[in-house]
Amino acid sequence: MAERRAAKARRRKPAPTTFGRRLLRRTLLGVLVLGTLVSVAVAGYLFHLDRTITRTFEGRRWSVPAVIYAQPMELYPGAALTLADVTRELHRLGYEPSANPSAPGSYKRTGDRLEIHLRAFRFMEHERGSQRIALTFDGGRLAALEDGTGRPVPLLRLDPATLGSFFPSHGEDRLVLTPEEIPPLLRGSLKAVEDQNFDEHAGFDLAGIARAMWVNLRAGEVQQGGSTLTQQLVKSYFLDNRRTLQRKLRELAMAVILDARFEKQDILDAYINEIYLGQDGGRAVHGFGLGAQFYFNRPLQELGVDEIATLIAVIRGPSYYNPFRNPERTLARRNLVLDKMLRDELISAEVHQRSRAMPLKVVRGTRSGGAYYPAFMDLVRHELRALYRDDDLTSRGLRIFTTLKPDAQDAVEAALAGTLADLEHSRKLPAESLQGAVVVTASQTGEVLAVAGGRTAGFQGFNRALEARRPIGSLIKPVVYLTALEQGYHLASMIDDAPVNVEQRGRTWSPRNFDNEAHGPVPLVRGLGDSLNLATVNLGLALGVDQVAQRLTSLTGMEAKNRYPSLLLGAEALTPLEVSALYGTFASGGFYMPPKAVVAVLDEAGKPLSRHSLALEQRVAPEVVGAMSRGLEAVMRWGTGKSSRFARAGTAGKTGTSDDYRDSWFAGFDDAHLSVIWVGADDNTSTGLTGAAGALKVWDRIMTHLGVQPLHHLAGDDLYSIEYSSGLLAHESCADVVEVPLPPEAALRSKPGCGINLRSITDRLRSWLGND
Amino acid sequence: MWYQPALHHRPVALLARKRLNSAAAPALPGLVFAALLLAGCAAPSSPRPRPIPPAPPSETAPEAPPAPASAGPGAASPTLALLRQSERSADGGDLGSAIAYVERAIRLDPRDGALWLRLGRLQLAAGRPDAAEQMAQKAIALAADRRAERDGWLLVADAREARGDAEAAAEIRARWRTLRG
Numbered sequence: 001m002a003e004r005r006a007a008k009a010r011r012r013k014p015a016p017t018t019f020g021r022r023l024l025r026r027t028l029l030g031v032l033v034l035g036t037l038v039s040v041a042v043a044g045y046l047f048h049l050d051r052t053i054t055r056t057f058e059g060r061r062w063s064v065p066a067v068i069y070a071q072p073m074e075l076y077p078g079a080a081l082t083l084a085d086v087t088r089e090l091h092r093l094g095y096e097p098s099a100n101p102s103a104p105g106s107y108k109r110t111g112d113r114l115e116i117h118l119r120a121f122r123f124m125e126h127e128r129g130s131q132r133i134a135l136t137f138d139g140g141r142l143a144a145l146e147d148g149t150g151r152p153v154p155l156l157r158l159d160p161a162t163l164g165s166f167f168p169s170h171g172e173d174r175l176v177l178t179p180e181e182i183p184p185l186l187r188g189s190l191k192a193v194e195d196q197n198f199d200e201h202a203g204f205d206l207a208g209i210a211r212a213m214w215v216n217l218r219a220g221e222v223q224q225g226g227s228t229l230t231q232q233l234v235k236s237y238f239l240d241n242r243r244t245l246q247r248k249l250r251e252l253a254m255a256v257i258l259d260a261r262f263e264k265q266d267i268l269d270a271y272i273n274e275i276y277l278g279q280d281g282g283r284a285v286h287g288f289g290l291g292a293q294f295y296f297n298r299p300l301q302e303l304g305v306d307e308i309a310t311l312i313a314v315i316r317g318p319s320y321y322n323p324f325r326n327p328e329r330t331l332a333r334r335n336l337v338l339d340k341m342l343r344d345e346l347i348s349a350e351v352h353q354r355s356r357a358m359p360l361k362v363v364r365g366t367r368s369g370g371a372y373y374p375a376f377m378d379l380v381r382h383e384l385r386a387l388y389r390d391d392d393l394t395s396r397g398l399r400i401f402t403t404l405k406p407d408a409q410d411a412v413e414a415a416l417a418g419t420l421a422d423l424e425h426s427r428k429l430p431a432e433s434l435q436g437a438v439v440v441t442a443s444q445t446g447e448v449l450a451v452a453g454g455r456t457a458g459f460q461g462f463n464r465a466l467e468a469r470r471p472i473g474s475l476i477k478p479v480v481y482l483t484a485l486e487q488g489y490h491l492a493s494m495i496d497d498a499p500v501n502v503e504q505r506g507r508t509w510s511p512r513n514f515d516n517e518a519h520g521p522v523p524l525v526r527g528l529g530d531s532l533n534l535a536t537v538n539l540g541l542a543l544g545v546d547q548v549a550q551r552l553t554s555l556t557g558m559e560a561k562n563r564y565p566s567l568l569l570g571a572e573a574l575t576p577l578e579v580s581a582l583y584g585t586f587a588s589g590g591f592y593m594p595p596k597a598v599v600a601v602l603d604e605a606g607k608p609l610s611r612h613s614l615a616l617e618q619r620v621a622p623e624v625v626g627a628m629s630r631g632l633e634a635v636m637r638w639g640t641g642k643s644s645r646f647a648r649a650g651t652a653g654k655t656g657t658s659d660d661y662r663d664s665w666f667a668g669f670d671d672a673h674l675s676v677i678w679v680g681a682d683d684n685t686s687t688g689l690t691g692a693a694g695a696l697k698v699w700d701r702i703m704t705h706l707g708v709q710p711l712h713h714l715a716g717d718d719l720y721s722i723e724y725s726s727g728l729l730a731h732e733s734c735a736d737v738v739e740v741p742l743p744p745e746a747a748l749r750s751k752p753g754c755g756i757n758l759r760s761i762t763d764r765l766r767s768w769l770g771n772d
Numbered sequence: 773m774w775y776q777p778a779l780h781h782r783p784v785a786l787l788a789r790k791r792l793n794s795a796a797a798p799a800l801p802g803l804v805f806a807a808l809l810l811a812g813c814a815a816p817s818s819p820r821p822r823p824i825p826p827a828p829p830s831e832t833a834p835e836a837p838p839a840p841a842s843a844g845p846g847a848a849s850p851t852l853a854l855l856r857q858s859e860r861s862a863d864g865g866d867l868g869s870a871i872a873y874v875e876r877a878i879r880l881d882p883r884d885g886a887l888w889l890r891l892g893r894l895q896l897a898a899g900r901p902d903a904a905e906q907m908a909q910k911a912i913a914l915a916a917d918r919r920a921e922r923d924g925w926l927l928v929a930d931a932r933e934a935r936g937d938a939e940a941a942a943e944i945r946a947r948w949r950t951l952r953g
């Protein structure tokens with residue numbers, strides 16, 4: 001230590017000249033070292049930024065949520081479509097009426113004739129180019145379909161409606177535009193309005209900042225931003241919203257790097273796809289592609305100059321310049337944008353003048369939040385869960401084709417909301433106390449055409465169609481009767497509607513009929529039709545509760561949780577969707593079809609990732625299901641469904657009511673549609689509604705819109721007319737008869753004084769002859 | 773009935789990287805330039821061509837070919853047009869599209885057993901005999917006449933054979949041969 005101190009002391013007094021030189025040298029060295037260190041640090045930081053930017057922009061694609069399409073409307077001569085049906089669909093698709101439909105996305109109506117200029121659309125099987133077609137209507141149907149040259153076309157579909165998209169939980173949704181899909185006017189105008197020196201600057205623009213400051217100072221408020229488009233892009237893509245100096249410098253550096261690395265137009269196109277354009281409930285609308293759909297319900301390419309100007313106006317402050325909430329403010333800024341378009345000679349004076357005179361023209365969808373059909377979207381998500389990760393659905397730009405029919409969906413929503421409100425009114429129930437759920441499928445394919453998860457359309461919440469598991473009451477009875485038919489009973493077999501006491505879980509269970517009476521011996525068809533509890537329990541006990549439970553499982557794959565006799569009266573909880581699977585088997589002639597919502601999933605390039613083909617499995621023999629169908633028709637004609645306006649229109653169905661009127665159910669079908677409806681209260685209190693008083697009313701209203709297509713019976717049944725109440729052979733002139741298929745060995749008595757149906761005898765004779 | 777989805781990560785570049793050459797460099801502030809040079813050394817420096825998005829299968833032809841003028845009224849039926857499209861796809865080896873066309877026809881006329889039969893034939897060709905047999909059963913249930921019924925059963929036989937049950941297949945064929953005569 002002492003030595004060192006001495007050495008130091010020695011150095012402290014060098015000659016003045018050498019001291020000065022040394023100090024200089026040391027300072028220089030220090031500065032050099034420090035400078036090098038700083039440079040390396042800054043370079044390292046920039047290197048890091050550069051890596052971040054290139055990786056993000058180059059390696060990754062846009063995070064594009066999957067888009068979900070409805071079933072497209074099929075046009076063909078003879079289709080049961082009115083001009084109003086097609087016009088409504090065109091409106092849904094954002095087609096514009098026009099005096100001369102010269103551009104895609106427009107149509108013209110002249111009397112019974114509709115000329116449509118179809119947009120191009122990439123379907124699953126092929127790409128359909130944009131083309132002109134003409135439709136001629138005659139009464140309630142489409143009479144002729146021609147192409148642009150007047151040649152008849154056998155079949156064409158409209159583009160499918162977009163149902164929504166699976167945007168991720170942070171809410172970013174977008175429709176990415178390819179460079180070809182971006183109108184040059186948009187690029188030019190963005191530069192004119194947001195960044196005049198875009199083509200020259202290196203990512204930042206000192207002149208622009210100065211000009212903005214000058215303008216803002218003079219105006220006394222922020223009218224212009226000094227950020228270049230590149231900076232705005234960086235800000236939106238990489239950075240959060242804090243306004244700190246550090247962040248600003250980072251933004252600047254990144255913008256410079258971005259500008260050095262990438263072509264100007266690519267940066268501009270990225271901006272066009274990235275920029276935030278508004279909020280729609282839980283989803284953030286990003287990019288001009290989705291912006292055009294959100295504000296105008298049309299693709300960007302179809303927008304007029306004034307509409308493009310509106311979108312550009314919104315960028316500056318999507319909430320401040322919200323065209324829905326602040327139309328006047330937005331209109332003023334749109335006109336400013338139009339002025340700048342004129343200034344930069346992007347539009348002519350004439351177009352400028354015409355565009356300035358236009359109103360805003362924004363259209364707000366009746367549904368909001370991006371999940372326009374939340375109940376159906378749930379179903380789609382559910383169906384795809386096994387095949388796709390959430391990330392695939394929210395970011396990979398998948399295109400999902402589904403089975404939903406928008407007009408059926410509209411009808412279902414209106415029928416449910418309207419009927420529930422009417423019921424509350426007529427039964428003096430508190431407003432909004434009732435809830436409901438509906439599933440409508442195509443009866444021969446199991447494809448889901450409409451779903452309502454609650455009475456409020458478009459409301460994303462508890463989806464009762466998929467999640468509300470409620471006791472199904474008498475909806476279970478067809479399983480009991482099916483088991484009977486398969487064990488040798490027929491619809492005219494007599495069963496005993498007599499009091500019964502059963503030991504169940506250590507207690508005595510004594511079911512009662514709805515009218516508290518016992519009706520004695522009744523034919524099977526009446527037990528089902530009148531939904532007689534005692535007859536059904538007696539029948540079920542004779543068959544064995546386990547037999548019935550097993551049949552439910554073999555029919556639907558569902559395990560009955562309740563293995564006690566009360567299962568026979570529906571003390572088993574199912575969701576409306578599960579009930580739909582059960583009744584689908586009856587509606588389709590014995591084929592089980594899991595209700596399905598997805599047709600195919602395509603990747604961004606249009607390549608199918610998965611095709612979801614029709615699937616069915618025969619689970620009931622044709623002759624048994626034929627009898628079952630007759631029985632369910634008797635329910636409508638003579639039984640608990642007879643209050644329906646379509647009771648005698650060739651429909652089949654079953655009502656269901658759970659204990660204390662907590663659940664009101666109806667499952668019904670005609671030749672085309674199967675509907676399952678539940679009505680009840682969310683808190684599981686009694687509503688006082690039977691299946692017929694509640695759910696059936698909803699069905700009536702749905703079918704009024706969809707139109708009934710009478711059930712089509714398969715050939716081969718030998719039919720006999722029997723009296724509904726007694727099961728005796730009878731003629732329809734003197735009894736309430738129901739036509740039922742009977743096995744040849746069935747021995748029936750005739751109703752005294754009521755001659756048996758002649759047709760039955762000839763049929764029977766024919767069948768004897770035929771069997772030999 | 774599910775096809776296995778093939779999810780391949782197929783990155784599509786958002787922006788094509790600009791060729792970094794000395795001509796662009798002088799415009800940059802020096803430090804950034806230095807950083808870029810550093811970055812250039814570390815990152816793959818070869819310029820990448822702009823990726824070409826794969827072209828979707830494009831058809832400019834109308835969706836369904838117009839019926840020949842000489843054909844009868846039935847020839848213009850929408851389901852028949854779809855069946856023709858389906859055949860064309862199947863001939864081209866695209867069974868997926870062929871199936872999709874028939875399913876579209878079934879949506880229009882689900883009571884036409886011949887459509888279900890065709891769908892079953894395609895399912896069999898696609899290697900799904902179980903599905904094919906169920907479609908055949910549906911066709912049989914909807915069969916309008918004995919001939920249609922027989923066609924259904926012959927598909928059942930083919931499906932059984934494809935599953936390795938030659939005996940059952942032969943038995944069904946024999947039964948329908950005798951009944952036909």
